[in-house]
Amino acid sequence: MSRAEEPGAALRSGTRDLVLDGVGHHYVTDAGDVVHAVAPTSLRIPGGQFVCVVGPSGCGKTTLLRVLAGFLRPSAGTARYGEEAITGPSHHRGVVFQQPSLYPWLTVRGNVELGPRFRGVSRPRRRERAEELLGMVGLERFGDAKPYELSGGMQQRAQIARVLANQPEVVLMDEPFGALDALTRERLQADLLRIQRRRRQTVFFITHSVEEAVFLGDRVLVMSPRPGRVVLDEPVDLASVLGPDVGAEMKSAPEFIAIRDRVAAAIELS
Numbered sequence: 001m002s003r004a005e006e007p008g009a010a011l012r013s014g015t016r017d018l019v020l021d022g023v024g025h026h027y028v029t030d031a032g033d034v035v036h037a038v039a040p041t042s043l044r045i046p047g048g049q050f051v052c053v054v055g056p057s058g059c060g061k062t063t064l065l066r067v068l069a070g071f072l073r074p075s076a077g078t079a080r081y082g083e084e085a086i087t088g089p090s091h092h093r094g095v096v097f098q099q100p101s102l103y104p105w106l107t108v109r110g111n112v113e114l115g116p117r118f119r120g121v122s123r124p125r126r127r128e129r130a131e132e133l134l135g136m137v138g139l140e141r142f143g144d145a146k147p148y149e150l151s152g153g154m155q156q157r158a159q160i161a162r163v164l165a166n167q168p169e170v171v172l173m174d175e176p177f178g179a180l181d182a183l184t185r186e187r188l189q190a191d192l193l194r195i196q197r198r199r200r201q202t203v204f205f206i207t208h209s210v211e212e213a214v215f216l217g218d219r220v221l222v223m224s225p226r227p228g229r230v231v232l233d234e235p236v237d238l239a240s241v242l243g244p245d246v247g248a249e250m251k252s253a254p255e256f257i258a259i260r261d262r263v264a265a266a267i268e269l270s
């Protein structure tokens with residue numbers, strides 16, 4: 001039995017820490033200019049933690065995400081997943097982009113099944129997993145639809161299901177809800193929290209919304225303008241204050257507002 005087919009594998013969580021050890025990066029443009037994107041940064045993200053990253057446009061958030069994904073070798077320092085140096089992409093680390101990247105010629109179910117299919121997961125097993133995930137993101141009735149038949153929010157849900165079908169231990173999300181209307185965004189935030197609480201993946205989530213960061217994160221990192229460095233590392237433990245089942249109503253709690261204002265002030269001052 002392959003690892004992907006172990007019983008209970010669907011509930012496997014992010015157990016290893018993500019580590020940045022002095023990671024910095026500069027780009028060299030086609031014109032030969034050097035752009036210092038990220039100042040040397042050291043950070044440890046414990047397995048299972050939901051970390052949100054906010055900061056001004058161009059401060060290097062996506063650069064850090066690309067390093068963690070293994071898409072980009074940093075010009076300084078090392079990134080590790082547990083003891084393993086990150087030197088390239090891995091199915092342990094799934095990436096969700098702002099714009100859904102679905103194959104238009106496949107059905108929604110076909111898109112969700114694709115990763116497991118390439119990794120040799122048996123047809124019944126991958127079908128079962130796809131159905132479970134489509135149910136989890138509220139698309140159980142749309143498995144046979146083509147991506148273009150779905151709304152933007154539904155496509156983003158399908159993308160999340162497609163990434164989760166690979167059972168990543170880490171999910172790297174680059175403004176995944178940035179292009180969605182407010183209502184859809186709130187629904188997807190709630191969906192994502194529910195899924196992450198169940199599966200306990202490690203999540204690295206970039207957003208421009210301070211409110212979204214404080215709502216979703218166990219921890220919020222604020223980055224300074226370029227070259228980006230972490231200027232605030234704010235723990236968020238509202239569940240212990242407001243109760244584990246608190247939903248969107250937490251956004252009007254004084255404890256939530258206090259953290260939100262602290263994060264917003266750090267962005268202003270940075």
Ligand SMILES: Nc1ncnc2c1ncn2[C@@H]1O[C@H](COP(=O)(O)OP(=O)(O)OP(=O)(O)O)[C@@H](O)[C@H]1O
Nearest residue numbers: 027028029035037056057058059060061062063226
């Ligand atoms: N391939 C590249 N070549 C040159 N410069 C780049 C390249 N990619 C990014 N940059 C520059 O590096 C800096 C950091 O970019 P990055 O995309 O990491 O920022 P960001 O914080 O994610 O921005 P945003 O919030 O606007 O998405 C920016 O000034 C950007 O212009």
